[in-house]
Amino acid sequence: MSERLYLVPIGLAASPQAEDGDAVRLASGLVFAHRFAAIVRRDGRVVGRHPFTPRTAAETFARLPSGLGDDAEEQWAGLRTAHPPLQMGDRTIRLDQPQVAGILNVTPDSFSDGGKFLDRPEDGAAHAAAMLEAGAALVDIGGESTRPGARAVWEGDEIARVVPAVEYCRQMGAAISVDTRRAAVMAAALDGGAHMINDVSALRHDPQSAEVVAARGCPVVLMHAPGSAEDLHAGCDYDNVVFDVFDWLAARRDAAVASGIARERIVLDPGIGFGKTLVENLALINALPLFHALGQPLMFGASRKRMIGAMSNEAAAHDRLGGSVALALQAMDAGVQLIRVHDVAETVQARNVWRGLRDAALTDFSNLPD
Incomplete structure (x- = not known):
């Protein structure tokens, strides 16, 4: 039995101020996201969906099944990565x-x-x-x-x-x-x-x-x-x-x-x-x-x-x-x-x-x- 995690942006925002700052720039570009879902898949099937915003990300990741916390942190960093030219x-x-x-x-x-x-x-x-x-x-x-x-x-x-x-x-x-x-x-x-x-x-x-x-x-x-x-x-x-x-x-x-x-x-x-x-x-x-x-x-x-x-x-x-x-x-x-x-x-x-x-x-x- 194997579990995999996916952090999916499910709600984009026009700007960070539109969400009182509770938004992140995707890949440090011109698009902002406010709502996300942590999707857990086991043996090819979705078994869990945990909605969150940037302000509740840490507590959401802490509630994930054992072993997925590191994946969550890595993907969360990836979503916000500023790529060099x-x-x-x-x-x-x-x-x-x-x-x-x-x-x-x-x-x-x-x-x-x-x-x-x-x-x-x-x-x-x-x-x-x-x-x-x-x-x-x-x-x-x-x-x-x-x-x-x-x-x-x-x-x-x-x-x-x-x-x-x-x-x-x-x-x-x-x-x-x-x-x-x-x-x-x-x-x-x-x-x-x-x-x-x-x-x-x-x-x-x-x-x-x-x-x-x-x-x-x-x-x-x-x-x-x-x-x-x-x-x-x-x-x-x-x-x-x-x-x-x-x-x-x-x-x-x-x-x-x-x-x-x-x-x-x-x-x-x-x-x-x-x-x-x-x-x-x-x-x-x-x-x-x-x-x-x-x-x-x-x-x-x-x-x-x-x-x-x-x-x-x-x-x-x-x-x-x-x-x-x-x-x-x-x-x-x-x-x-x-x-x-x-x-x-x-x-x-x-x-x-x-x-x-x-x-x-x-x-x-x-x-x-x-």
Whole structure:
């Protein structure tokens, strides 16, 4: 019999003064939480739910079943952790506010871009420049499609696709992330000027990938995907998708640290759309604030994904802008630090308006003079 604990933010607040100071900043960002629940799960089933606020946290933790107090303290600290910026070349990516990562796919079979940036590198460079000008904090370059049913790519082909894109983005002075699960591609991309690795397999696909990341000392994104072989979408059998993904990411974080990767360089991603149904994706998105309890910055990627089409009369990928922005705003409301998108200008505009609203909320309008 095993018990696990989850500290779930269940009530957000516009500002700390709205709750007489009884609120905390999630991940020291722009989102505040007032009400929480300590959820106890035993052998996969929820057996206890203990609501609390920051002022009653200590007494709530003291009443938890034996052995869970340390977990409670660790997750409580994780929820409030102020993450240091990501240093990516000459660029510093602050994590106390949402940042937008622009997607650059250099594949022939991308579900969204259809290979146009692979066949015409000058168009890829122009697209990267436009994303940076629109306000992207970094460019995330991918040379292999990971959509359901996509065929695996030989690492030599992936390198040939990715490295030229890395080089033209480097010449622009961009902060560069490379979306790959192969150690040889990671090494070649980093040699070409990339700064961060975004691995959809969370360093499981290639046994040498963790060694490469540890040796280079670069930031890494560990994303949840249930599949362990070529099909990242396989093996999707969850007792509770939110808590199962949370536990899985905690295990991958710990494995990365054990491999020599500094904890402050680890970013976590719940893997929206990877081996999850529409209902499971929606559950994860609604539960995003919980994942701050893991104590790491978060990345969120739902841009143009099939779940948007499923809720909008099967709209094609290029007609999913509204849904993509809606999901990005939901992630911002949850305190997510890195939002990975195709439509940078529109998302940055939405983020800037969102940021203005968050700043304004810190002024308690009920106390303004007449």
